[in-house]
Amino acid sequence: MFSTRNVSRAAILALAVSLAAPVGAQEITQSHLDAALDALRASPASRSYDNLLPAVAEQVKSQLILMRPDLHTQISETVDEVVLTLVPRRNDLDNDLARVWAKGFTEDELVTIATFYSSPAGQKFNQIGPTVISDAFKVAEGWANRVREELVEKTQEALKAKGVEF
Structure with missing residues (x-):
């Protein structure tokens, strides 16, 4: 069955994998780390x-x-x-997280991320994004349940046509 908790875990795992994906073997410069800190602090990830x-x-x-x-x-x-x-010591955590972000994104990408989250649209996303994502998971769960029921019904009909009774 499709559960919101499982979908949430999958989304978090996907985010973690995407953040951990290397952008190449480049050296992480101070400006790259600064951009990562800016992006991290502007995003909802920092508040988590x-x-x-x-x-x-x-x-x-x-x-x-x-x-x-x-x-x-x-x-x-x-x-x-x-x-x-x-x-x-929170600064230590932020610096460690910034290194993870810097490994996952180029400096230019981090600047773009920080710019987005600092924009009115990004601030709105920060504010209502969790609710929108939760609602989207509920919609996906409802869809999966409806499709599952339809699949069971159609499979049983197809099996019945082949002489198999349920």
Whole structure:
């Protein structure tokens, strides 16, 4: 069966593969990395990592509280304090992601991507794109279900014409 979750996973995998595809064996220059950072920060992809550090903090809280449940309040408060000192490390993530983008796109392509996402159409895409994509997946799922039902019906009719009963 066609599920939105499977389609989403397939779309994410396709995006990951496309981003990982090399543009050639060229050296990545600083201007290429800068263009990648601009494109990354302008695109909705960057925001998908915004909850990563809070999620890691929650995992650490859970891990430490399992070890010392009697200190749950102190652990929670301390993790919240310490995680704030790690916020600047987001730049490390952005730089690593920019390298991935720079490997997948030429500098000119990255400039085009950043320009698009900074344009009114790109900003609208950032705002409503996830809803449009979700709605499109629902339409595709509905279509697949209708076609599946039709295929079953027509196959059963064809088999019946060949003397096979269901």
